[in-house]
């Protein structure tokens with residue numbers, strides 16, 4: 597069926613379900629949980645090529661991964677071809693795949709000419725991809741959007757450039773830069789690229805449940821799917837998609853499973869970042885784990901008041917081990 601191994605250059609993935617890069621979210625603990633749940637590939641948060649070549653401590657921290665995060669893709673953003681080549685060379689020691697970010701819509705990034713702003717400069721984009729290709733033997737992917745605005749949709753042109761310059765796969769998030777993350781992603785664009793290029797095409801956008809993933813694979817005939825926000829508090833999505841593809845109805849996640857994964861996430865986070873950052877950052881993740889469960893509103897309020905990690909852990913334990921926290925709606 598539509599779940600199968602995926603070849604990206606010399607790398608063969610065990611399946612075609614990929615965790616999307618998400619700045620501020622997909623750090624090592626998040627990626628480890630996604631890999632455990634069945635994702636075949638994860639990406640770093642976007643890494644500044646400038647920061648990397650200057651050996652910034654924070655940049656190098658973003659590249660750390662555990663042994664279970666294999667294969668791991670390092671995503672770079674930047675606008676200077678020489679800097680991007682050098683950053684690619686350095687990043688190649690930290691992962692099994694390199695990706696060029698040509699989709700980020702954030703003002704600070706596009707003002708510097710990077711992210712989705714590169715789509716407005718196809719000649720420079722080509723030069724960057726060419727340089728990155730020369731700088732690494734690792735598989736190279738390029739992630740881009742449909743274009744800058746509806747009037748400037750040049751995803752077909754960018755796909756051709758990727759093919760000509762030696763990329764190994766392309767990833768399309770079919771929204772324009774001006775759309776940000778609003779509205780719907782237009783899966784027709786993914787289908788069009790599949791017809792246009794011989795490169796593997798990975799689709800990204802609006803996969804919230806197993807049915808969405810199989811629908812994207814079937815409708816667009818894309819080679820793989822990338823899952824972003826749909827994995828918030830639901831790493832089981834990777835497993836459920838595979839079950840559904842085999843004709844099985846995915847089992848609802850039990851409170852016990854939820855408890856186990858939420859506690860593991862907390863523990864991994866604490867190991868990486870220490871108490872203070874864990875206490876702050878894990879609030880959102882725990883809220884996501886509680887979505888749709890009875891008593892979730894009160895749980896969220898409690899989590900936000902926890903003075904330390906011990907309090908947070910017992911709050912998690914109490915909430916997820918109660919019978920009432922079974923899903924309140926289908």
Ligand SMILES: Cc1cc2nc3c(=O)[nH]c(=O)nc-3n(C[C@H](O)[C@H](O)[C@H](O)COP(=O)(O)O)c2cc1C
Nearest residue numbers: 616617618619641642769800801802803823824825
């Ligand atoms: C909080 C957040 C951070 C993101 N950061 C990145 C990033 O660093 N690099 C990137 O290529 N895309 C980034 N994205 C875009 C996602 O990778 C993905 O393409 C997009 O969210 C659409 O997929 P979804 O509907 O499954 O979330 C980010 C998205 C979100 C919501």
